Amino acid sequence: MKALRFILPLAMIFGFTLTSTAQTSKMGLVDQQAIVLEMPEYSAAQTKFSEKENSKMKEIETLYLQYQTKMQEYEELMMSGTLSSGAQQAKESELMDLQTRIQMAEEMAQEYLLEYNADLMEPISEKVNAAIQAVAQANGFTHVTDLSLFYVYPESDDITGKVRAHLGIQ
Template structure:
């Protein structure tokens, strides 16, 4: 009886192992960046970002022009200008340089925030489509091709499937 139980346990274990091995694990890969590049929403977002950056550069350019004018005024004071006038001009120049540096730092933060605000919904839409395709295809993982060290021929490229799901040719 004990031998029969042991034999049954061994057969059950072998059967379970065989069924686990028989399951095919399916993996996929995608170049998410390439997908975002071909999404129609990206063009609108890129235009919005370009306009935003142009506004920032216009303000920055005005500040640079003002600084150049202050330098020119300082140089035109000449040697006969009083020490008070020269020091006042130097202080104006230093203050403006500080404002420019502060603006540069603030502008960088604003650009990063705007970039996230504009492109994040597009990336989320792409990721959602990838998730839906992965579920439809029975994939257990989908890797971004830009972060994969090795890619087997058995991995499924889901980019064409996701593009089709999003209606992109």
């Protein structure tokens, strides 16, 4: 009975706090990914990224062709039996060095492309975030989260269309 006297007032206070908080909060949902994909800036960024990616792939392809040529030369010399022990070791070392260069080039290209993509996407993300912020403020939303987090939600909470309109996306 004494525990009930203690717990009941706490439950009432907690309940009033939740009720008053719920009344002052307004949550909005937005499909940020869909908005980004529809932006003209995104298409331009993807084109730039593809061009840079193709350039890096050509560089790596050139190294692969060099490796294949050196490997063929090595195999032909081995088959002919004209390769001395020292020359064989030198050729094998050259092939291993080329393999290492290829691996390093692939890793560096991957890191570069990740960073390049992030640099291309940053202004787009900032623009979308600013639009979300403006729409939320104009419509009295205190919280906005991504739509992908919810399976079921009231359509009235979806501000994606308003953000699109703010950005001038049809």
